[in-house]
Structures are given as structure tokens and as C-alpha cells.
Amino acid sequence: MTSQEGTVACSGIQKETSNCIYINQMLGQITDKWTLLVIRALRGGPLRFNVLRRELGTVSQKVLTGTLRSLEETGFVSRTVTPVAPVRVDYALTDFGREFLEPVETLSTWVVSNIARIEDARSRYAASQEQ
Template identity: 65%
Template sequence: MQTPDYKTETANCVLIGRLLSRVTDKWTVLVVRVLGRGPHRFNALRREVGEISQKVLASTLRDLEENGFVSRTVTPVNPPQVEYALTDLGREFLVPIRGLAEWVLQNAARIDEARSNFALRGGAEE
């Protein structure tokens, strides 16, 4: 039996944690899911995502672009039109996002029931 390489495992955990913190917040997941249906302009994207502020959407798109998940295309008309689309990396990321979204939809009732039961028990007892 091979002994675990704790230094490598620790380095992997640090890397995974750092990257997951960049790409798994609520708005990132929702924006990627919507862009999975095709390119969108800012306001159309905002309407489809739902209760997201203009500032948060702009910040989320900037983060997604910085991390290579989204491309931003400006069409030089008056006023300029900006369209956002998933890159190859973004489309690859869409696979686990869709899986997670499907899992949430399939298990929402079970999660709600667990939360209700927890609340009935008075929450965490310490």
C-alpha cells in the first residue's frame, strides 16, 4: 500500500479551494447556465438571470472573462453593442454546472424537508 503524499494533497486542496471560490458563487453558476443557451447582450442576460443587480452582473461577467470562461464582443455601432458568450473553457465548465443544477432540481423537496425537520428540532443543539 502506498503512503499518501500529504504535501501534494495539501497543495491540491489549496488550488481546488482557490479556484472553486472564484467560480462557484450563486451568480456565476446562474450566468454560466444562461450563457449555455447562447450569447446574450447584457440586459437580456440580466432579465434571464433574475434578481441580479447591474453592478453584480457586471462584476460577475468581468470575473468570468478574467478567468477565461466568457468572451466579450463589442460591435462598433452607435451605441456600441456588447455581447457575452461562453468560451471553450466556459462550455466545458457548463457540464458540471448543468449536472449540479439538475441535482438541485431533483433534490429540492428533500432538502426543503430536511430544513423543515431541522427547524422543528430547534436547530443545532450544542
Template identity: 50%
Template sequence: MSAQEGTISKPRDQKDPAACEHISRMLARICDKWTVLVVRTLGRGPRRFNALRRDIGEISQKMLTQTLKELEENGFVTRTVTPSKPPQVEYALTALGEDFLCPVRGLAEWVAANSEQITAARKAYASDLE
């Protein structure tokens, strides 16, 4: 057995600090709470701003506006303005956004399946601190 055969190679991002930094920056852009909720909601179909806000619930107008701008900037969402009085604006996922929907749904399913365990762990941790 050669020296190379006896070693386990690390994934590329662990060998390359620049790749780790790039991944870190991208995750910071796309994996916050509001991004995940907006993408998940738009996964059910295009929505106007107020419908999105109602569907998500606790998001402020300012935060929804900011999140939608970032999603559009990063290529996940399209913004379509229909000329009318007042103008109607509709948001929809792009092909990239639809692709991102798969891990978002997986994450949501994982949270739902494990929320009781997480809650129990948090309670146990808090009681250990007392």
C-alpha cells in the same frame, strides 16, 4: 500481500496541502451562485448584458458586471464589442466555459431532483431547534 497492497491510497489532493489550497481558491472563484447562473444562461447562447440580466432575474447590475468580469478574467467568457451607436456588447462562453457547463448543468439537475428533500431536511432541522 505487501504493506502497500493492503492500504488504500488517498487521492493526490488529500496528500498535498498546496493542491488542496489551490483547489479551494479555484472553487471560490468559479462556484458562487451568480457564476453558476450566468454560465448556465450563456449555455443557451450568447447574450447581451440586459438580456442576461432579464434571463437571470434577481441579479443586480453591479453583481452581473462583476461576475462577467471575473468570468472573462478566468477564461470562461468572451466579451465582444460591436462598434455601433450605442456600442453593442455580447457575452459568450469560451471553450473552457462550454466545458464548465457540463458540471454546472449536472449541479442544476441535482438541485432540481433533490430540492424537496433538502427543503424537508431544513424544516426538520428548524423544528428541532424550537
């Protein structure tokens, strides 16, 4: 959804506009490259930073740190420090983060079941632009 589409979908009463700001912020956060991958990786239980990084593959330390901080700020991920040598830091989904998995899984299922339709629409659009 573009920001313009979000504005149209959320037009109306001032309260709805205020709600749309939060909706747009959350959609912006969850549609970055790594957020959903981190959430899905943590659904199996807590992971240490380096284990999570290996699970994700090519993510840089800086990007993963930023993504985890953002998810912690939103309340989706908890960070637990265990004072041992070396210090152990575990990341886990909170109850709020696990609750968020339900709509994410629903959307994911919808996308996967409509891949052919999406690709067909994109092909038709590309063909119409070539004319």
C-alpha cells in the same frame, strides 16, 4: 461545503492541499448569487449586456459587470467588442465555459432530484434545535 469541510476533504499531501485551494476558490466563485445564472443564460449563445441583464431580472449593472469580469478572468466567458455606433459588446461562453456546464448540470440534476430529502433533513435538524 464549508471551508472546514473542504479542508477535511482535502487533507493529506501538500499537493492535495494546493489543489484544494483552487477547488475552494472555484466553489466560492460559482456559488455566488449570479455566476451560475449568468452561465446558464449564456448557454444559448452570445448576449449583449442589457439583454443578459433583462434575462436575469433584478441584477444591478455593477454586480453583473463584476460577475462577467470574474467569469472572463476565469476563462468561462469571452467579451467581444464590435466598433460600431454605438459600440456593441457581446458576452459568450468559451469552450471552457461550455465544458463547465456538464458538471454544473449534473450537480443541478442531483439537487433537484433530492429536494425532498434536503428539506426533510433541514426540518429534522430545525426540530432537534427547538428541543
